[in-house]
Structure formats: C-alpha cells, structure tokens
Amino acid sequence: MLPRSRVTIRDVAAKAGVSHQTVSRVINGRENVTEATRGRVEAAIHEMGYQPNAIARSMARGRTFTLACISPNLTDVTYASIIEGAETEARAHGYFLLTASAADGEMFATLVDQMLASRRTEGLLVITPRISEHHLRLPKNVPVVFVGANPGDEWGASVNLDDEEAGRMATGHLIDLGHRRIALITGPLEEQSSQNRLHGFQGTLQAVGIEPSPLLVEGGDWSATSGLQAVQRLLSQEPGFTAVFAQNDRMAVGAICALRDAGRCVPKDVSVIGIDDMPLGSYFDPPLTTVLQDTHRMGRQAACLVIHAIEQRDAPCEHQLVEPRLIIRKSTDGPSPLR
C-alpha cells in the first residue's frame, strides 16, 4: 500500500482555524464565505501545498469526469486523430480520456468491464470499423458513441464520414475528368463504410449511364499491400481501365506502386484517387488526389455527444455525418487520348 496524500482538507481547516467544510466551500468556489475567512483558508492552502484529492471527490460526488475510449489500435492515424480530437474536446469540457486498444472482441469486453461497469468512467467512445456482437452487450445506463460504424438507434449514437457522398465525390471527380472505365478497390465488404462508399460509386456511374462492371471491382483490407494486389488482379482480368478509385489512401498508394511496376504511368495512363487525406499524401509520387475525412472533427463531435448525454440524461441518440471534401493533387488527370 502506497503512502497517502499528505495534506487533507482537515489539516488546512485546523491551520486556518475553521471547519473542514469551510475549506471545502473555498476550494469549490462557493459564494457564502466571508472574504476574510476565504483569505485565511487560501493562505493555509498555499502554505501547506494542499491539493484536493480527485478520488475522494469522485467518491463523494459520484462522478469521475472521465471518459473511456476504446479503439482497435492507437497508431493508425485515422484512429489516432479521432482520439486526439476527442481528448481535446473532452478536456475543454473538464473531462479526461482513458484510452485503450482492443485487438479483439474479448479484449473489448474485458475493457468495458474494467472501465465502465466499475464506474471508473462516465461514458464510452468506441472506435471501430465494424459492429460486432460484443459492441451490443454494453451496459445500458452509460452513454456510448460509435465512431466509424453505426450500430442503429437502440445501441448508441454515432459519428461517421458521409461515406456515400465521399464515394460520389471521388467517382464524380474521375467522371468529370472524362473517365468511363473506372476500377474500384473496396475495403472489407462487411464494413458499412465500404458498402456506403461502394453505393456512392455505383450510383454516380449509373447516373451518367455507365453500367458498373463486376470485373472492375476488387476488395482489399485497407492496407497498401492489399491495394497493390487488387490492382494486379484488375490488370490481369480487365486491363482496360483508365482510373482507379481506392476506398482509402493506403490502398491508393499500393495501387500506384502496382501500376508503376506494370509500366503504367500515373496519372498519364491511369488516374488514382483515394479517401482520407493521410499525412504525407502530397509527398508521394505523384502527390495523391483524395477525399478528406476530417477525423479530428469526428473525434470532437463524438466526445461532445457523450458529454451531452452524460449531462442531460435524456439526450437523444444522434447519428451524425461529417462532410467529405475533395482534394485535387496530381494523381488524377484526364484519360490519355492515345488509349
């Protein structure tokens, strides 16, 4: 057992010649304390180097002012940026963020137990691209917000990119440049965002009278390597495409590598567009055209939602969509007239 805190409210009270309750009033900034006593108490606090014990406060008030945030990992910049946004917003509201990564559902369940059920935290942010059964076995009395997937009304609020619009935006950009044969590299189709981006893609093609070909759609797992492999498959089965829409930037970068390896020049022979606007995207060769996903903002909004739900117990379960934005760099251009 570790040593306990040095100075308590009572020590200060004794020194200042008041009751401990008066000290409590002073440190809580209550109005009903004479200027004189307040001065004496503050002096004593200063002299003794008193610092309120947060745990005792939590105990007495029944509040911890702490949020939990569980993410598949902390290093993926998409997640890291959501977390950073959430932490910033949380702190602006006087909350702390207890962060953890959960590799699998089991880990997730354990964390929820230790963080939520034990009342260490007052709310939960779940960052996940995919809702699993574990996510739906959460304590009912604690506000939860999902980022990256939408579990539906009865399970919790959510914040997501408007994925369908992002899909339309990327596809529309390629069509505007004159492309007709556009290949798509999706994320895992079990994930809502992949599906929604796919729908945006298909809808946009059909709107201009292009029938989407299944031979021009390949799936990846969001990694650069998977994007590379997807392009190799596309090249072997239907090499006539003049543009590639990868559902995220990492796969787009992999796609560019595969095209270069195959002797196709980007953007002269093939245009490539991604989604995310990841760091250093403008330092690849060629600089990557992409659709921005404002993850920092998503994190802030998510934190805002949980805090709102904590403070007004009646808060409705909102599902917010964040707008994408097209960022044109050099990896897209009109189709070569030679082809």
Place this chain on the structure above:
Amino acid sequence: MLPRSRVTIRDVAAKAGVSHQTVSRVINGRENVTEATRGRVEAAIHEMGYQPNAIARSMARGRTFTLACISPNLTDVTYASIIEGAETEARAHGYFLLTASAADGEMFATLVDQMLASRRTEGLLVITPRISEHHLRLPKNVPVVFVGANPGDEWGASVNLDDEEAGRMATGHLIDLGHRRIALITGPLEEQSSQNRLHGFQGTLQAVGIEPSPLLVEGGDWSATSGLQAVQRLLSQEPGFTAVFAQNDRMAVGAICALRDAGRCVPKDVSVIGIDDMPLGSYFDPPLTTVLQDTHRMGRQAACLVIHAIEQRDAPCEHQLVEPRLIIRKSTDGPSPLR
C-alpha cells in the same frame, strides 16, 4: 448529480445473509472463507449483477492503478506508437492509461496538476523531444519516465533511441556504399536527439578521415517540408553531395521530393537515408532506406519503468537506450561513377 451505482457490497451481503466484509473477502479472493459461504455470496453477486465500484476501492486502498501519459500530440505516429506500447504494457500489469496532449508548457503544467497532484494517477510518462523548465517542476513523490529526451538523473528515468548509434549507422551505411560527400539534415539543434545523431554522423566521418563540412549541414524541424527546403539550400550552397542523411523519415521524404524537382534522381544521382521506419516508408518512390526506431518497444519499456518505480519505491532512476536497426531499401546506392 448522477445516479449512484445500483448494487453495493451491502446489498449482496444482505441477500447472502452475511456481513459486507465477507463479501469483500470473496471479491478479493481471500482464502479464509468457507466454500459454502463463498458459494452463497457468489450466487448473490451473480443474481444481483454486482460489480465492484473502482472509485470506492481506490479510495479505500489509496491506489488508482492508473498512469498518466502526456505527449505533444497523439497523431504523430512516433508518439502514437510509444503510447500504444505503453498502454499495452500498462494493461498487462493491471494499470490504465490516462492520455492527454499538451501543446505547450502551460498546458503541461495544468495537466500535471489535474492528473498527478490530485492523485488521480500513480505515475507519469512524459513524451517530449525537448526538456523545458515545466518538465522539471514535477511533484517529487510520483515516478516519472521521459521518452524522447533525457532530463538527467535527479529528474526522472528515461527511455530513448540510441541516437548516436543511429547516426553512426546511417552514416556508416552511406560510407560503405562509397559516398564521401554526405549532406546532413538535422532536427532542431536544441533537441538532444538531433545533437546525438549529429555526433554520430561527425564521429563516423572523422573515423574514415572525412572532415565534416558545415556547408553540408542544414537544419529542419522534422517536417517533410523542412526537409525539402533544407535540400534546396544545400543544392544552392554546395551542390556536390552524393548522399543525404536526414535525421528522420519525414524530412528524408521531403528531401527526395526536392531532389526530384531539381532533376536529381534518387538513388542514381543522390542517395537518401532517414531514421524511424515510418509506416508506408516502402511505398514511396524509391522505397526509403532508413534506421528503425522501435517506438512500440520504447513505450513498453517506459511503462515498465514507471510501474516498477511505483511498486518498489526504491527503484533507481534508469536511463535506457534502445538499439536502432538499419533497414536497407532502394533510396540508397553507390555513388554514380559519372559524377
């Protein structure tokens, strides 16, 4: 004020027909409880869905099993990976991690107050490339470990890359390839790691009889843009170099861009090496040769050190160095015989 926890230890006790103390013994796995009573208590716990209240426990035990981690930001993948490593290790030891970003010294001081002085956390990880006065005004009675800089023995333990060795490794690789005129792009020279990497660079050159030229050294701020600009300056003042050692990968990528813009081919005309082994480093053009900094491991070691210090109050103040490792890809090659 929020509703309090539903079931307490006493409710369970009543249901099981024992004293609350017996329940406490059961949930703490104490030996001195009859199998019979234990069974009754466990049944009651299960039926009522009882979950121990972590705050009350912290209160009674004087322990929170929580560490604080303060970093300049959470998105820089170097930091994020340290944090992830720390969190993993912390959890393996039964600790949580309260994460926050501190843009400046003032924010840092506030966070320390709220997290440490209030006894919300039992130890602190400080991720920072540079020690400032704020870092040395920490509470004396709480273990602190620095990652990314070394404050010296009396201020706290530290975990760092062996920066000097990393500098030697990168420089040695270029020399082994046959380069003699090697340019260096440093990080900010107020930071220890920049200085140490610089020393490794200079020492290695001198060891093979090359006198380091000040005209071949430029400073950046770790950003890709600063690497790009540094190369532009180098090119204008002393264009005869055949290799560039950038003290991190981002600046190396910027350097490659600048060289390409200037019509110099990497690695044919100029070789480029960085430090970090950042994600996607192998997807740039050309794939980046670099010196690996094992940030995940650094985070784990740092967490290990704090926890050790918490559990044995006498723990010495260690300064650990993590070994770098050379990763050869395509951005380095022998100098062109034509030059």
Place this chain on the structure above:
DNA sequence: ATGAAAGCGCTAACAA
C-alpha cells in the same frame, strides 16, 4: 471463519 468498527478525503444536508 466471520463480524463489528473505523476510516479513506471529500461533499451534501441540515443546524446554528
């Protein structure tokens, strides 16, 4: 093996 009593450091309700 079990229970009773005390207290962790603070806030909240009530008195004075």
Place this chain on the structure above:
DNA sequence: TTGTTAGCGCTTTCAT
C-alpha cells in the same frame, strides 16, 4: 456565514 453530522462504497484492523 459557519459548523456539525452523515454518508459515498469499499478495505483494514481488531474482536469474536
């Protein structure tokens, strides 16, 4: 305005 009295939910003595 100030002080007194009770807890918050648990762990830790110390009895029994």
